[in-house]
Amino acid sequence: MLRQRLQQKLLQKLSPQQILLMKLLQIPANELEQRIKQEIEENPALEADTFENQSEDFEGNKAEESPDEPDIQESTDDLHDDFDVEDYYKSEDEIPEYKLQIDNRSRDEERKEIPFSTGISFHELLKQQLGMQHLDEKKRKIGEYIIGNIDDSGYLQRSVDAMVDDLAFMQNLEVKKEDVEEVLSIIQEFDPPGVGGRNLQECLLIQLKHKMKTEDSETLEIAYKILKRYFNEFTKKHYEKIMKRLNITEQQLKEALDVILSLNPKPGNSLGETSRTNQYIIPDFTITNNNGELELTLNTWNMPELRVSQTYSAMLNDLAKSKKRKAEKETFSFIKKKMDSAKWFIEAVKQRQNTLYITMKAIMDYQREYFLTGDETKLRPMILKDIADIVGMDVSTISRVANSKYVQTPFGTFLLKSFFSESMKKDDGEEVSTREVKTILKNLIENEDKKKPLTDEQLMKALREKGYPIARRTVAKYREQLGIPVARLRKELNN
Incomplete structure (x- = not known):
């Protein structure tokens, strides 16, 4: 049975200005510039001005407020204010230009440019070498398709059978499996050595073949046999089995392993260090x-x-005074909408800077001992709520600030969220950061006897002796988070 009734509901909705601010908070410094450029392209009422074109009023305001210390008293409520049309009717004398601008640098601040290296890319190098080969049109197309399926590390990411089908369906090129393998063998002779391997084993074997063409030694032959016949035992460090099956001494095995470890597991990256588009961390x-x-x-x-475009301000002012305002209602509405959007964006960027500053200031003060000394054992346990309570913001806002942001310190550049960690209690009742425990665990492993690496059980006992009551499974979890393999894989032969 259908009924009609009144019902009250309490709903919370984010305004477009709040959504804009939340999105800007998530953007790191290296992406903010592109986001601003995008907004300028989409909104003609928003302009970017150079410092040389700033007004005297703006310079006076800048002297009062340091760009490095934003006004932390400003509230996000500023973004929710309604903008009255009358705000745009005032003369330029009543609206100083600095009120429509955001100050981002001082006159004396050094402007640094990030250098980007240029050069031939990894795939272009392979195509150049392919062009030097005496191949017919069919094999050239096969070669280009193979190169297109080689990733940045130098590995072929497509099986030969799949490429045969792809060439038939996508390029109407009927080829045999033997044709593809023949061209692949040619590409595997290219520089850098190891390129075109379908897995790590083949990649290393290709590099050894390159070496064996110019060098003739028993050590290279042993290394080749290890990779060819006993690759599984090699990856699991079952050295005793390898020595027994190849009937070699420990010294011979060590020399062969030194050769293998000198090979490049990602040959494509050797060129990518200088030729590919560099990814710089901008703190x-x-x-x-x-x-x-x-x-x-x-x-x-x-x-x-x-700043908000003065041209658009004048246009809106003229339309407001025009007797044909009704006829030009759509134009008036469009200009007002664009100017509102520009003003909101400027305020959002300013509020973003304020929020970032006060949040990082709270983190810096909270972890003062660490930032003074660089000693990771000085890091205090810190969760998002700790900083949220200090700055009086929501935990989600602090999370957005910490996400993908970097801080440059005298001890290196670090991801901001790496300073957040849970706490645990030592035997004496002192609360310490889990990052401190990881640091001590890492030191224990670095100083262990590599001939007899410490197991997780032994690491647990060593930590408990230092006053950290930690379970073995927790040791294993921290070890994996640090990217450290199990004891068996850390074993090394005698020097």
């Missing part, structure tokens, strides 16, 4: 130690200065 924050006083700087070197 969002910089912390410096000035005679025992920590100083925090927000990275704003690549941010243009934003």
